Amino acid sequence: MKSGKHLESPLVVKGTSKSTLALILASFAFAGLALGAGIGSTGFESLFNAVDDPIALQIIMDIRLPRTLGAWLAGLLLGLSGALAQGLFRNPLADPYLLGSASGASLGVAAMLLLFGAGADVSSFVFKLGLSGAAFLGAILAVSLTLMLSRGVQHTMRLLLAGIIVSVVLGALTSLSTLLEPQIIQTMQSFLLGTTSFMNWSSVLLMGTVWSICLAFTWTLSRALDALSLGEATAISLGLNLAPVRAGLIGALALAIGAAVAQSGLIAFVGLAAPHLVRSLVKVTHDWLILLSSLMGGLLLLTADLLARWLSAPEELPVGLFTAVLGGIYLLKLMYTRNMNRESI
């Protein structure tokens, strides 16, 4: 009955481990949040001064708390998107940007800067839309374009190819914009490289709302994702209505990743690594995977943001830099340990 190829793996007791992990991730996030109130240009003193200095209080309440919370929420969205992308495309290497959302966001920002300058007329709708709105719209429109190009959601290969095409073409258009108006490069880059310094309570509310909606929606479809993991044919034979489910999940993916990019710029690796990290710790079906990946993503980005703000205070490093470095190291480690345990990756 038992074959020699069995690896000794600990018997994962389903109930305890996954909720323990959720609890751990949530508690660390809470600790991070508390820490975030104290990290910044004026350090922990602001915490102590907050009692009698209204400016110090404002720094804590209006700047540090919303941005720390915002970093966590953006990470939640990224982790969710990552698990969603990997489940939708049945590919552990999928990252949430693969349907063109990253290049769409970049082009949105570039177009906004190109057409309206870094400082649009205050009264205009465009001003209210802001760079965040432009990035969000760009991401959504890019995914829509991908769906149009692939003529629906039936064929995974077509979807992926369309995504590549859209990414490349929109990327080229973005480069063209920077050629026409080189002054926008710096503003664009500083937006895209990622920072939480512009997050306020309305960004927090926005991201929180989007996350709740996407999580709830994805959770109801988590069994569909499990069925999909057995292959499209099996999933259909189990009664899955493939097209609408896929379309709905892609919509949730676009919404989640669009909201994250709009607020925090293009953050690399979090969406890719969060589900991997979760799967390396527990074996779970998609219902728990989505939630745990989300929490893991939140913790990852929160940590990266805290590091970015603390390491060279009062200067701030772009948070995207940290996620790239940390994520890269993790994936390297993943690659090498896998090699030792299996014959093939």
Added chain:
Amino acid sequence: MTLTAIRLKNVNATLGSRPVLQDINLEFKSGQWTNIIGPNGAGKSTLLKVLAGLITFKGEVAFPTLKDFESKGKNKARHIAWLGQNEIGADDLSVYDVAMLGRIPHQGWINAPSAHDTYAVEKALKKTQAWDWRMRSLAELSGGERQRALLARAIAVEADILLMDEPLANLDPPHQADWLDIVKSLISEGKTVISVLHEVSMALMGDEIILLNCGQITHQGHSSDPKTHRAIEQVFEHRIQIERIKNRWVSLPNLNSDH
């Protein structure tokens, strides 16, 4: 008088522009085990997929034993189970979780597993002797163990009609024998089993054989009928010989050196 489980009328299927199934008119009897065999590329998997409704085709496929609503959509999934060939993926799920996926047609997408669901899964896993290691993830299993987990998933559906494409892949002889026992017990429960097999000897253990060659039915008959045996030998270019050994019909290879 056995009922017809599935009836095909003038079914044509293409892969791209290439015709794979041509003018298929066929009836599968209910409550029996039918095997579809034939040379490579004959269109066997395609035929099975047509039965499962997984590909588009021209013509009619009817399920006389099912009520009308039962043959559509979600309801259909409760009555017809399909086990495909070479299924990849789901590496991170545990064997138990995979088997539980077979209950989706009964559960819906949100509800927690009912008592009957857990019972059905346990029964299915024990049938394929996968119960003891139900907590291992698919990735950790050997090819045969994996196949047994997937088989359990198909059995867990508790469908009236089971469609299986090359279900013996990677199974070692003891487990091939187990599979035979499983099919026999399913038949005794009144289910209909239709399988595509490469192993002719195994196929001869069934009730009926359907011979498919180049997208057309060349013969349909009882597995103990000599006419069927001759038809099988012919379709395989007389490279096999069907003999009776110890109360079983067995297919033996014909070596060129025999002549």
Added chain:
Amino acid sequence: MIALFISLLNRNLFLPILLLSYAYTGFASSYELVDDRGVSVSFASPPTRIVSTLPSLTEAVCAMGHCGSLVGVDTNSNYPSAVNSIKHIGGGLTPNIELIVSLKPDLVLMSKNERISQRLEQLGLKVFVLESVRHRDVLRTLEKLDAIFKTNDAQRVWLSVENEISKATNSVPESSKKIRIYFEVSTGPYAAGPNSFIGETLTRLGVDNIVPTNLGDFPKLNPEFVVKADPDLIVISDNNLVDLLKRPGWQEMTAIRENRVCTLTKEQSDTVVRPGTRMGEGARIIAQCITSKGVHH
């Protein structure tokens, strides 16, 4: 007093009249100015704690004599030397919002950046945007600063800038007039077009620009264009020089062969590329370069 007297006559009028009188006194000393975004910013009194996120604005504020009011400047602000001891609040495009807030400024001076200005205003800070693109914008900036500080120094400061530019113009020998200059602003190569403030300075100095006006203020040029135009003089900052020499075909250009290349040090570069009160000094540097490389047309 009058308000009190009137209100004693009629109790019902007391509150409204009191409020009106406060408003009157309020209006009397508060003033409103429109910044370069078109936003109306009101001041109760001239600001005393200023944060500047642009070096040219820092220099303008100091040129008008209000260096002491600066409590925060961006990392690139380095002139005058007094500025180096002021708290640095990060780059112009990536300022540390928290740090700015902690400095409790009563005014933030910056160039157009919707994201930053919006955030700062959200946090209750007063933001005044001044954007200088051409020479005349610099005068406008000085006049706006005058209005903010309720002073009258703009004309004086501007006049001294103008005089410096004129002096620089006069220092350029007749034989060097009408030479054709290629001013490289950064690797790309991005050149200074005639309508940019640098281009305007060049025009004032009486020299020609190889870049035509229709290409824009700071166009990214095709390197071949520059080779074909074969400028008489190249002006570039010293850290970009290495890249310039590597470009194919450039080694053969007259200006390169005859070493008619002016390299600007970091200090000189900072002076020349800021559209502000040091434009006169910038003109002088360029004029010196033209004279020294002795280019005769």
